[in-house]
Amino acid sequence: MKNYIIKISAVLAIIVGFQSCDDPIDLQPISEIGADEFYANTNEVNLAVIGIYNSLHLKQIDEWIVTELRSDNTQMSFDNSVNANVPYRQLDRFVSNPLNEFTASYWRASYKTIGLSNHVLENLVVVDDPTLAAQYEGEARYLRAHSLFNLVRLYGGVFIVTETIDAQQARNQERRSIEEAYEVIIEDLEFAYNNLPESYGDSEIGRATKWAAGAELGKALLTEGSPANLIRAETVLRDVATTSGKRLLNDYEQVFSPNNEFNDEILFAVRYQSGLLGLGSPFANLFSPLQSENAVIFGGGDELNVPTEGMELIYSTNDPRARVNFETSWVDNSGNTNLERFVSKYNSNFSNVDDAPNDWVISRYADVIMLLAEAINENNGGPTAEAIGYIDEVKLRANQSPLTTAQTSTYFDFKLAIEEERRREFAFENHRWFDLVRTNRAVTVMNNHFTSDFQYNDPNSPEFNTAPIQQFQTLLPIPQFEIDLNPSVAQNVGY
Known part of the structure; x- marks a missing residue:
């Protein structure tokens, strides 16, 4: 489009x-x-x-x-x-x-x-x-x-x-x-x-599409939170998850690649296009380090929206999502290493400031199945095998072990496990605050x-x-x- x-x-x-x-x-x-x-x-x-x-x-x-x-x-x-x-x-x-x-x-x-x-x-x-x-x-x-x-x-x-x-x-x-x-x-x-x-x-x-609307509808019903709407949320989200034809990509990085936009995982995104059309994305420049010149991305950065210490601690060493989402250091044009965290999720190759081609993903399949797991947990007073399977599917894509018994033994344990996994999966996609408000x-x-x-x-x-x-x-x-x-x-x- x-x-x-x-x-x-x-x-x-x-x-x-x-x-x-x-x-x-x-x-x-x-x-x-x-x-x-x-x-x-x-x-x-x-x-x-x-x-x-x-x-x-x-x-x-x-x-x-x-x-x-x-x-x-x-x-x-x-x-x-x-x-x-x-x-x-x-x-x-x-x-x-x-x-x-x-x-x-x-x-x-x-x-x-x-x-x-x-x-x-x-x-x-x-x-x-x-x-x-x-x-x-x-x-x-x-x-x-x-x-x-x-x-x-x-x-x-x-x-x-x-x-x-x-x-x-x-x-x-x-x-x-x-x-x-x-x-x-x-x-x-x-x-x-x-x-x-x-x-x-x-x-x-x-x-x-129908499926973008269904994903947003399911989230709205889940957030509103009345018993009837929780049941309706589960129904709608299951329909999107099982009927839309969407799936998890094998490679997390490819979900956000400007060369792979509106792929099989994406339901809706705000679109951007480089080329001095007034439609370029500014986020690479907003989030990259100050005084980095062209060492990180073209035109340097404003060093806004800096990842916290906590973000560095929540990923295991073999989780590929960490380095897709943010970096912990950068090398300047003189070869010096600067130990500074910055969001790299929206970086790409472009040749004008605030003119990156990267779309901003609003909803995707991973969000749908994790919300579905949350809805099932709410409606059943605890997780089911189906709900656990959805979270494990996301973890498996990230080379992580399945949820433990301790994480799935009670309603609240599973709720916290979903919260933690959503934080890793949707880092810097503007989901985290809304997740904390919803729960x-x-x-x-x-x-x-x-x-x-x-x-x-x-x-x-x-x-x-x-x-x-x-x-x-x-x-x-x-x-x-x-x-x-x-x-x-x-x-x-x-x-």
Whole structure:
């Protein structure tokens, strides 16, 4: 689908250019071009759908900051002064506030995707082919649900917007409950799961499929966590696992290779393309070491999202995932070895800064079967042979021994075993924080991290010490600009 992304880039630039930064939640994708003029036929609706996919770039650029950086997987480099990268450090150390630029930019980007989705959904009448109309509706609802799902897990109760609204209506929005948000998320994903194609032709690879929607639906049902939805999650995830035709690749590294995109393990990914098209991935440069020049990747790095000490300790020496996910040292252009950890998962060959070709994987088969094992454990009060087999399948691919009896003897033992294996398998894919929130383990795990990681306990750098967090800090604050525009909007407790 990268050819589609290129075609839509100019159209999306026009749409974004007409939007006002002063609008509260940035929900109206077109303000000066009439909707009837833009959505005149099927082709224009298709372009608008691709525009929703393109908007994911705006979200993805900050998602690691509000997820992975807040987990025990990564941290900010402590080689810099306490005054460097302050907005990042606030999130890393859980001392954020409503003015933090990244909590605001991620919020805005998420609602931009939701707004673009709503506008497509309101203009499907011009699509004559009912099958194609159902596909476009499924894609728009999948992408809307994906954004709302992330918002509710990060901020708690949020605005639920399912139609295009003007600036004044946006200023009068009120936060809705988490339960109401999940009703919309699940309804959207169920429609997508039941109406999206199972696959596409080669020219449209990358569009959301039935199986991508099913994977997200299963995760949403599991996260919502009511007994009925836990049962439904198991059913949906088993369908994706057994019917989609997806599988674990034999080679973990090949899952993420830019030369092997949308392989048999990938269900959905945010697409990037190098070549100075405005579609390149910035993550190789963001995550590589400072002052590395071209020794690690072209243009050097910003040394953000640094793997923690704990990440170095969780892998056995023969686990190939470790060196795919991160490096513990690098050699500079003078031949000197620098002992610094950095994320290498998104590195590749490219010739312009922030222009890597690597896609960012959102969901893959390994995630589906591990979530299925989790759902089985929840529904049965303990693991079954089927559930254990799914985790062992992932471990076997990584040259690791099967789970031990101690890891599978009780419900909680197995739950912890899944948590640990997911951390190894999905390192730096923005899963870890959401996993800890879903299992209600965020406070316990993060407080242990802040107690045990030397970087937060260095007697020579007390300015980086981090106090234990409280439950309210698992949610981000509502951005201050929303409250300024509508003072009746309630801020999250504690902020």
